[in-house]
Amino acid sequence: MYSESSAKEGAILLKSAIMYTTRPLRFHIICDEAAQAYLESRLRLLTHPTHPVSVTFYRLSFQSMLDRVAREGAINTDHSAGIPGLMKLFLHELLPDDVEKAIYVDTDAFFLTDPALLWEEFSRWNSSISISMPSHSNMDAPEWHNASHICSCIMLLHLSKLRAARLMDSGVYRADHSGLFPPALSPPTFEALFGPPGPDGHYMNVALGDQGYWWAIVSNRQDLFHPLPYDWEVTSCLLDMYMTGLGRDGISEEEESKMMVHLWNTPYEGKPILPKLLHFNCLHDTDVYYTWAGWSNPEDSLTKRWKPAVDYHVGFKWLWLNRGSTKATVDIQVLIDPPFADQRFATEHHLVVKL
Structure with a gap:
C-alpha cells in the first residue's frame, strides 16, 4: 500500500478479513509512511478483536525498490502501479x-467470507505447486501476450518454495560463482515469452506490470501453478461480474447457473459463481474505488448489484470489531527499509556488486 489512497482502500480489505475470520490473522503490509499512518489510525481503534491480530509494516523506501529492480536487471514497467507494483514479484x-x-x-x-477458507486452498495443491491465482483461459489478449489469462490481484504463494527456487534474479546471484546455489527461476520464462532484453537492457512489450511477468512464469512453468476458483475473484473488470450480485435471495443453484456469463469454455461453465471476494478494479478515473462516480448512478448495472455491499463494508465501524474477549490483542510492528533476500545473501557471502 504505497500511498494514502491505497491505504484507504486497503483498510477496507483488512477490516473485512477481521470481520469474517475464524482464526488469528497476521498481516504483512509493504507501505510508505503515509499509508502506515492512515492504517494505524484505524488499527488503533481495535482493542479487543475476536481473534488476535498481528500487523507488520515494511516501510520500504522508493529508492530501495528502484535498486532491487535494477539488481534484477531486465524488468521494468509502464503500468499505473509503477515500481511499487513490481514488488509483488519480490x-x-x-x-x-x-x-x-x-x-x-x-x-x-x-x-x-472467512479468509480461512481461502487459506484452505493451499491444502489442495500437489507437492510441485508454489503459485495460485485466478486463471481466465477464455480472456484472450494477444497484444498483452495473453497476460489477461491470469490476475495477479489475488495470489496464494508458497514463499518457502519460491525462495528455494530463487524466483527473481539479481546481480548479486550472478556474481556468485560457487556453484552451490541454483540459477534464478524467472529469466528463462521471461525470455521464452518476451524474447531477450531489448537495446535498453529491458524486456520489451511487457503489459500489465507485474502481471505480465507472473504470466511469463506460470505459462512456461505450469508445473508450479494451480488455478484459483473464480469465487475468489469476482471482478469489476468484467463489469457484469458474471451477472451475479445482491438480490433474489431465494434463487436456486440451477437458476443462478443459467444467468452466468464469461464462463463459456472454462472449467466453471454451467456452474454458479459464489462470490467470496469482490475486486473493484478497472473503475477508471478514481483513486479509491468506493468514491467511483458510477456509484451515484442508480441505473448503473454494477451499482444495482454491488453498491449496498460496498456501502456496508466501507461504513462498518472499526469500533464494532471490538466484539471479542480482552485476551485477544492487536500487535503492531514496523520494519524500516528491510533488506531484500539478495542483499542478505551478499552480506552472508561477502559479495560486492556494483551496478
Whole structure:
C-alpha cells in the first residue's frame, strides 16, 4: 500500500478479513509512511478483536525498490502501479523466512467470507505447486501476450518454495560463482515469452506490470501453478461480474447457473459463481474505488448489484470489531527499509556488486 489512497482502500480489505475470520490473522503490509499512518489510525481503534491480530509494516523506501529492480536487471514497467507494483514479484524476499506461505490481495478488494477458507486452498495443491491465482483461459489478449489469462490481484504463494527456487534474479546471484546455489527461476520464462532484453537492457512489450511477468512464469512453468476458483475473484473488470450480485435471495443453484456469463469454455461453465471476494478494479478515473462516480448512478448495472455491499463494508465501524474477549490483542510492528533476500545473501557471502 504505497500511498494514502491505497491505504484507504486497503483498510477496507483488512477490516473485512477481521470481520469474517475464524482464526488469528497476521498481516504483512509493504507501505510508505503515509499509508502506515492512515492504517494505524484505524488499527488503533481495535482493542479487543475476536481473534488476535498481528500487523507488520515494511516501510520500504522508493529508492530501495528502484535498486532491487535494477539488481534484477531486465524488468521494468509502464503500468499505473509503477515500481511499487513490481514488488509483488519480490514478496518472498521481503517477508521473513519463517513466513512459509501467504495470501496476497490487491487493495481494491474485500472479503465476503472467512479468509480461512481461502487459506484452505493451499491444502489442495500437489507437492510441485508454489503459485495460485485466478486463471481466465477464455480472456484472450494477444497484444498483452495473453497476460489477461491470469490476475495477479489475488495470489496464494508458497514463499518457502519460491525462495528455494530463487524466483527473481539479481546481480548479486550472478556474481556468485560457487556453484552451490541454483540459477534464478524467472529469466528463462521471461525470455521464452518476451524474447531477450531489448537495446535498453529491458524486456520489451511487457503489459500489465507485474502481471505480465507472473504470466511469463506460470505459462512456461505450469508445473508450479494451480488455478484459483473464480469465487475468489469476482471482478469489476468484467463489469457484469458474471451477472451475479445482491438480490433474489431465494434463487436456486440451477437458476443462478443459467444467468452466468464469461464462463463459456472454462472449467466453471454451467456452474454458479459464489462470490467470496469482490475486486473493484478497472473503475477508471478514481483513486479509491468506493468514491467511483458510477456509484451515484442508480441505473448503473454494477451499482444495482454491488453498491449496498460496498456501502456496508466501507461504513462498518472499526469500533464494532471490538466484539471479542480482552485476551485477544492487536500487535503492531514496523520494519524500516528491510533488506531484500539478495542483499542478505551478499552480506552472508561477502559479495560486492556494483551496478
